[in-house]
Amino acid sequence: MICAVLRNRSTIALLTAELISTTGIQMTFVALPWEAVGLVLFACGVFVPLVNAPIMGLLSTRPPEALRAKVMTAVMTASALGGPAGRLVIGPMFANWGINTAYAVLAGTISLGALLFVLATLRAGDVPATAPVRDLAI
Numbered sequence: 293m294i295c296a297v298l299r300n301r302s303t304i305a306l307l308t309a310e311l312i313s314t315t316g317i318q319m320t321f322v323a324l325p326w327e328a329v330g331l332v333l334f335a336c337g338v339f340v341p342l343v344n345a346p347i348m349g350l351l352s353t354r355p356p357e358a359l360r361a362k363v364m365t366a367v368m369t370a371s372a373l374g375g376p377a378g379r380l381v382i383g384p385m386f387a388n389w390g391i392n393t394a395y396a397v398l399a400g401t402i403s404l405g406a407l408l409f410v411l412a413t414l415r416a417g418d419v420p421a422t423a424p425v426r427d428l429a430i
Contacts, residue, residue, distance in 0.1 A: 310406050
């Protein structure tokens with residue numbers, strides 16, 4: 293199953309983008325010159341959208357049709373609330389733990405999310421490539 297998924301070039305590209313985007317985040321808690329930090333942030337800025345687009349594609353096609361709107365609403369709500377909630381959490385983390393520890397915790401959390409995404413992507417090989425779609429023109 294995993295070999296069949298990894299034969300797909302788009303899946304390999306997606307997993308590579310995920311690896312590059314999270315590796316950059318992991319490097320942020322190491323003392324780096326500003327040029328290296330800028331390169332890491334640039335790489336994240338380039339590769340994160342390459343991961344987000346397929347995730348949104350999965351979220352908009354995988355759930356059963358009756359639940360699709362609810363799934364997308366839940367994802368958009370969580371995303372909209374995540375930004376302000378993250379800002380409320382990161383300030384005290386920086387103040388109490390220091391920048392290096394806070395970045396290490398963030399990198400670990402993001403890496404866990406990346407690992408879960410990779411596992412979900414590899415599991416996607418169990419799902420048929422096409423699903424029957426009823427005619428919407430009727």
